[in-house]
Amino acid sequence: MNLIALGINHNSAAVEVRERVAFAPEQVGEALVDVCEQGQVEEAVILSTCNRTELYAIVPEGFNPADKALQLIDWMANYHHLSVEELRRCAYHFEARQALQHIVQVASGLDSMVLGEPQIFGQLKSAYAVATESGTVGSELGRLFPRLFAIAKRVRTDTAIGENPVSVAYAAVDLARHIFADLHQCNALLVGAGETIELVARHLIEAGVSGIVIANRTLGRARELAQKFGAEAVLLAEIPAQLLDADIVITSTASQLPILGKGAVEQAVKARKHRPMLMVDIAVPRDIEAQVGDLRDVYLYSVDDLREIVEQNMRSRRTEARKADQIIAEGINLYLDDLRSLAAVDVVKDYRRMAEQMREIELQRALRALARGDDPQRIATQLARAITNKLIHAPTAGLRQASADGRQDLLAHARKLLGLAAGHRPEAPAPREDGDFELPPPDTEKPGHTLQ
Numbered sequence: 088m089n090l091i092a093l094g095i096n097h098n099s100a101a102v103e104v105r106e107r108v109a110f111a112p113e114q115v116g117e118a119l120v121d122v123c124e125q126g127q128v129e130e131a132v133i134l135s136t137c138n139r140t141e142l143y144a145i146v147p148e149g150f151n152p153a154d155k156a157l158q159l160i161d162w163m164a165n166y167h168h169l170s171v172e173e174l175r176r177c178a179y180h181f182e183a184r185q186a187l188q189h190i191v192q193v194a195s196g197l198d199s200m201v202l203g204e205p206q207i208f209g210q211l212k213s214a215y216a217v218a219t220e221s222g223t224v225g226s227e228l229g230r231l232f233p234r235l236f237a238i239a240k241r242v243r244t245d246t247a248i249g250e251n252p253v254s255v256a257y258a259a260v261d262l263a264r265h266i267f268a269d270l271h272q273c274n275a276l277l278v279g280a281g282e283t284i285e286l287v288a289r290h291l292i293e294a295g296v297s298g299i300v301i302a303n304r305t306l307g308r309a310r311e312l313a314q315k316f317g318a319e320a321v322l323l324a325e326i327p328a329q330l331l332d333a334d335i336v337i338t339s340t341a342s343q344l345p346i347l348g349k350g351a352v353e354q355a356v357k358a359r360k361h362r363p364m365l366m367v368d369i370a371v372p373r374d375i376e377a378q379v380g381d382l383r384d385v386y387l388y389s390v391d392d393l394r395e396i397v398e399q400n401m402r403s404r405r406t407e408a409r410k411a412d413q414i415i416a417e418g419i420n421l422y423l424d425d426l427r428s429l430a431a432v433d434v435v436k437d438y439r440r441m442a443e444q445m446r447e448i449e450l451q452r453a454l455r456a457l458a459r460g461d462d463p464q465r466i467a468t469q470l471a472r473a474i475t476n477k478l479i480h481a482p483t484a485g486l487r488q489a490s491a492d493g494r495q496d497l498l499a500h501a502r503k504l505l506g507l508a509a510g511h512r513p514e515a516p517a518p519r520e521d522g523d524f525e526l527p528p529p530d531t532e533k534p535g536h537t538l539q
Contacts, residue, residue, distance in 0.1 A: 088426065089148065090231070092189050093156045093180035094134075094141030094163075097200045100177035108167050108174065110135040115214075118166060119223040126162045128155070130225040132218040132232070134193070136210050138200050143190060145227045156180035184419060187235065191415045194239035196249060202404045203248040208239055231422075238418035245414060246407040251400035256286035258393045258400070259367040260294055263335050266365050266386055274298045276333035277318075278326065278347075279340040280308040283369055287337050288316045296335070302326050304340070330355035336366045338374035349378040356384055369393065445477045 095108060110118055115133050122131050128144040135141075142163065146155045157175070164174040181189045189198070194211050196203040215232045218224045224232075242248060267273050275296050277284050280303040288299055299318035302325065303309035309320035321329060323346060330336070330352065340346060347366075352375075356364060361384045368375040369390050380387035453470040457463060482505070489497040501507075 088183045088187075088423075089129075089146040089150075089152065090143070090186045090227070091146055091152050091156050091159075091180060091182050092141060092143050092186040093159055093178060094139060095174070095177050095179070096139035096141070096198070099179055104169075104173070104177055105138065105140065107169055108140045108163065109137070110140065115217050116221040119218055119221045121166070122159065122162055123223050126155075126159050128159070130228045131223045132214055132228060134211055134214040136207065139193075141193070143186070143228070145225070152182040153180070156182070184423070187231075187419050187422070188415060191235050191238050191242075191418065194235060195242040195411055195415070197242075197408055197411055201253055202401065202408065203253070205243070205249050208236075208243070212236065234418070234422050238415060238422075241418065242411045242414050246410045248404055248407040248411055251403050253397050253400050253404060254286070255369055255390065255393045255397060256283055257290050258396050259287055259337050259369065259388075260290040262367060262386075262388060262393075262396075263291075263296075263365055264294065266363065267334065271295045271297055273334040274332050275300070275335040275337065276326070276329050277301045278323070278336070278338035278374060279303060279370070280305075280312045281339060281341075283339040284337070285312055285315070287339070287369075288312070288318065291335075292316050300329050300333070302329065327351045327355065330364075331358050334362070334364060336364065336375075337369065338367070339369040340374050342370070342374060343372055345373060345376045347375045347379065349376050349382065352379045352385060353382055356382060367393070442478060446474055449473045449477070 095105060097105070100108070110133055115135065119131050119133055122128060122133075122142065122144070126144070127147065127150075129147055130145040132143045133141070134143070140163075142159055144155075144159065146152050157180075160175055160178045160180070161171050163169075163178075164171045190211075192198045194208050196205060196207055199207055215224070215228075215236075218228070263270060263273070263275075270291075273296055275291050275298070277288060277299060280301060284301070288301070291299060299313075299316055300321060301309045301313045301318050302321045302323055303312075304323055306320060306322055309322075312318070313320040326347065333355075336347075338346065352364075352366070363384050363386065366375055366379060366385060366387045368387070371390060373389065375387065377387075377389075379385060449470055452473075453466050456466045456469075482501070486498065486501055489501070
C-alpha cells in the first residue's frame with residue numbers, strides 16, 4: 088500500500104504556524120490539482136481545519152514513501168510561502184498501516200484537541216467530497232475512505248467516546264439537562280459576553296432553550312453577542328428584574344467582586360414561587376456569593392464543580408478511547424485482508440487471460456490442421472500436449488529456480504497452490520475399455536458440493 092498521511096496539528100505546531108498553513112475553502116480544489124502535478128502523487132485529499140492541515144496521498148510505484156512525504160511537506164511550505172525548515176520542524180508523516188490508523192483516529196475524534204469531538208468527522212467527509220469533485224480521488228482513495236468512514240462511524244456508535252461533556256461550557260448546559268425535564272420550557276440569563284458565554288449560548292440554543300438574555304457591563308458588546316443567537320441584551324443593573332424569569336443563570340465575567348448576592352437571589356426565588364433555579368458560576372473570582380447555595384430551590388455550581396465533572400468525563404472518554412483503538416485495529420485488519428484478496432483476484436484474472444490466449448492460439452492451429460485433412464486423433468493429442476506444456480512452462484521454470492535458490496518455503500507454498508498433497512504423487516488416470524480415461528469421482532464430502 089502506497090498511502091501516506093502528513094501535516095501539522097495542534098500538538099505539533101503553534102497556532103501562528105497553523106494559521107499560515109491552512110487552506111481557505113476556495114483554495115483547496117486548486118491546491119489538490121497542484122499537489123498531484125507538482126508533488127507527483129497519483130491521488131490526494133486535503134483536510135484543513137483550525138487545528139490541523141493534513142494531506143493524504145497515494146505515492147506512485149517506485150517512489151520511497153518517506154522521501155515523497157518530505158517532498159510534499161516542502162510543497163506545502165512553498166505553496167503557503169513558508170520556510171521549508173520551519174515547516175519540517177513541526178510536521179509529521181505516516182506510511183501504509185500507520186497512515187490508515189491515523190486517518191481513522193482523526194475521523195473518530197481520537198486525535199482532536201477535545202478528545203472525541205464529533206465535528207471532525209463531517210469535516211473529513213467534506214474534504215473527501217471536495218477531492219472527489221476536483222478529480223484527485225481515484226480507485227485507491229475511492230475504495231479507502233468509505234471503509235475508513237465506516238470504521239469511524241462504528242467507533243462513534245459502539246463506544247461512548249463523545250457522550251460525556253469535556254468543556255466547562257458544555258458541562259454547564261449538561262447540568263441543566265439533568266435538573267430540568269424539558270429545556271424548551273426554560274429561560275436562561277447569561278452574565279458576561281466573552282468567549283465562554285458565547286460558547287454557552289451556542290450550546291443552549293442547540294439544546295432548545297426557550298429564550299436567552301445576555302447581561303453585560305457594556306450594552307454594545309451584549310447586543311453584538313445577542314444578535315448571533317436571537318437573544319435579548321441588558322445591562323448588569325437589570326439583572327435583579329431578569330432573575331424573575333430566569334430558570335438557568337450562568338455567569339462568566341472578569342469582575343473582582345460578586346455581581347449576584349444572596350439577598351437579590353432570595354427575593355427572586357420568592358417571586359418565582361420557589362420554582363427551581365440552576366446557577367452556574369464559571370468566573371474566577373466568583374460572580375455569585377457562595378451563600379446563594381444555601382437557598383432552597385437554588386442549585387449553585389462553581390467552576391471547580393464543573394472541572395471535577397469535566398475531569399471525570401475525560402477519564403471516561405480515555406477509557407472509551409481504548410475500546411475505540413481495538414475497533415480501529417479490527418477494521419484496518421479487515422480492510423488489509425480485503426486488499427490482499429483483491430491482489431489475488433488480479434493475479435487470477437491475468438493468469439486466466441494468459442491461459443485463454445494460449446488456448447485460442449493452439450485451437451486455431453488445430454482447426455487449420457483439421458481443415459487440411461490431418462488425422463483428428465493426432466491433432467487432438469497435439470492440442471492437449473501443447474496447451475499442457477504452455478500452461479506448466481512458467482510454473483515449472485519458477486519451481487526449478489526456487490529449488491536452485493534453496494527456497495523450500497516457496498516449494499511448499501507451490502504444492503498448496505497447485506493442489507498437490509505433501510509427499511504425494513498423483514496417479515495417472517486409468518484407461519477405460521473404450522480407450523478414454525476413468526476420472527476419479529467428485530469429492531462429495533467437501534462443503535457446498537451436492538450431487539445432482
